[in-house]
Amino acid sequence: MQCAARFCCAISAAPTLLADEVKDTIREAYNAVIAARGLVPRWGQRQMIAEIARTLGRIPEAGESTSEGPAICVVEAGTGTGKTIAYSLAAIPLARARRKRLVVATATVALQEQFINKDLPDIRVSSGLEFSVALAKGRRRYVCLSKLDRHLEQRETSQASIPLYPDEMPAAAIQNALPVYEEMVEALARGDWDGDRDNWSGQASDELWLSVTTDHSQCTGRRCPNVGQCSFFRARDALESADIIVSNHDLVLSDLALGGGVILPAPEDVIYIFDEGHHLPDKALNHFSSFCRLHSTRQWLQDSGKSLAQASTSLAQMTGLERAVAAMPEDMAELSRSLQVLEEQLSELAPGEATSGGRDSDRWRFPNGHVPAPLQTLASGLAGGFGRLAETLARIEARLEDAVEEGDSGFDRAELEDWHLAVAGIRGRCESALALWQDYAVSGKEEEPPRARWMNRVPVGGQEGYELCCSPILANDILTEHLWSRAAGVVVTSATITALNRFDRFIQRSGVPEDAVFKVVASPFDYANATFAVPAMQSDAGDAEAHTAELVTLLPALLADNAAALVLFGSRRQMQAVVAGIAGGLGERLLVQDDYSKQEILRRHREAVDAGRGSVIFGLASFAEGVDLPGGYCRHVVIAKIPFAVPDSPLEAALAEWIDSRGGNAFMEISVPDAALRLVQASGRLLRTENDSGRVTLCDRRILTRRYGREILDSLPPFRRELGPAGSGPART
Structure with missing residues (x-):
């Protein structure tokens, strides 16, 4: 009851621009979701709802102005906060009250599908909120009828036409693809297929698909004779009436790069929510390179x-x-x-x-x-x-x-x-x-x-x-011009946005206004259930050869308890050297990245654990983020070394060069914060539910012996600590 009262106070503290009716709607929707799902109310989730509501309350009504500052909110919400419910329940009523469209952008297709197929339907049923939803995809995800017709007509006339691209499928390959194209036409005619590649049940290689799809430059839009049956424009028209548009970062950035309002509604009419928003600056650079x-x-x-x-x-x-x-x-x-x-x-x-x-x-x-x-x-x-x-x-x-x-x-x-x-x-x-x-x-x-x-x-x-x-080496000017200065409102959220307990890194790279709202919402997990350990080691992780040799000796002992484990390496070279060095020391338990696809490795891992066998995954950076192995699927995360970036990226090298040229310290301003963030992400693979427990082991004593190490250590979640001898100072528990 005390938490509920504080939640009411937090919502009530929103500015006067946020009407009582909207506050009541948000409170009632949240209480309804908690009751319908039998959930335990989470204080962090309530904090997040209140912060987003207050921020979006800054959006003025039509014809009005506000001096409250930009309606931009950056929220780091720890794992288990329930951020999807939080931003949905806060933003949906606000978007309707301000007559704006809500565009929710996820970082991956998997998150997009989960949000539109599971999360939003559950919220609609349990919250009592009424809203319509549409999924936005780019032109390349839809078949182009003009191109499809072109290939089939070419077969009838036996005449080669001008190639759309000189490197498109050769004529012989197109001839082999014609049966598939005929199947597509027939499926469209029967109404069995909507032209969306993701809904095509047959085979369609990337090469085959590329020849029957299009991009913005080739599409004639409403002038096309097939526009009435166009799969893309039918999907695009569905966006016009939807309250919530579910998309991904890449499509939103593509639309903004084209000036905004080309695929999605104009930014001025949109409240954007970027889930997994720590990816936003890097994705923006890709779109403007x-x-x-x-x-x-x-x-x-x-x-x-x-x-x-x-x-x-x-x-x-x-x-x-x-x-x-x-x-x-x-x-x-x-x-x-x-x-x-x-x-x-x-x-x-x-x-x-x-x-x-x-x-x-x-x-x-x-x-x-x-x-x-x-x-x-x-x-x-x-x-x-x-x-x-x-x-x-x-x-x-x-x-x-x-x-x-x-x-x-x-x-x-x-x-x-x-x-x-x-x-x-x-x-x-x-x-x-x-x-x-x-x-x-x-x-x-x-x-x-x-x-x-x-x-x-x-x-x-x-x-x-x-x-x-x-x-560009920073996305700050890009996002300021195309997003921050134009959008009606923006919410950026992720479990990892801060680095070294500060938002400085994200502000520098994204250009988000410093008078935006910044909030850290702690995870509800009990980190006392887990231990962060740094074992006593003779080698320094900076000495790659000696460190690898010691890992070969150390890992079989660390993983001897047969518990499910994830071992993360910073380089493929070291991972392969350790695999060769242990020479079967982990037996059939070992699954190594590149031996199978990522999804196949995870499937085999879960299968082995379910069968009561131990399983150890050796992986690189792609396994340090977005991998969900709750409960017994992961009891031990071993991190080979502090995840400093491999210095072969021209973007990172150019950024470091620029900072150094201005009298800064690129290592402390870039490398250390980046490594701290990656270490938090890697450590986050351990606790995935409130009941999880286990161990994180970092085989890198630099976190204890170097000046920057203490900052990185203090930015980690509050695990119990077992710190081996550092050569200076007592171990901290």
């Missing part, structure tokens, strides 16, 4: 030029296209020659002007993002050439769109549609290359912070080729 593989770009320029030259006689008959179509094949050939010149120069530039990206000798990073003058000059010329080509392709595409829409009697409609798809596909690829050359057409010396620029040597038909890449 650029790259160009020189050889494949040359190849598609040559192939597209030939295709357009073959079609030039027909296309040139369309008013206004004569000169553009006639000049384009030679323009493409000239760009291809320029790329060849650049590729020859890069082979000389790579070992000198650029710096190695770590242990990978086939990668070079340009220090401070500075582009060498010769490369900048060539990139500037390429940017101009690709820019002019993109403009020409856009004019041709617009003219073809008009012709399709107006039904130009001088041309066959199917032929016009075929040309339009081809030109749109070439333009999309052209604009992708243009983005890279624009990034390299500057010196980079005036950027603050600088972009990371690097090149990779890649195999091309038994020879060497090159790939140029560019990316």
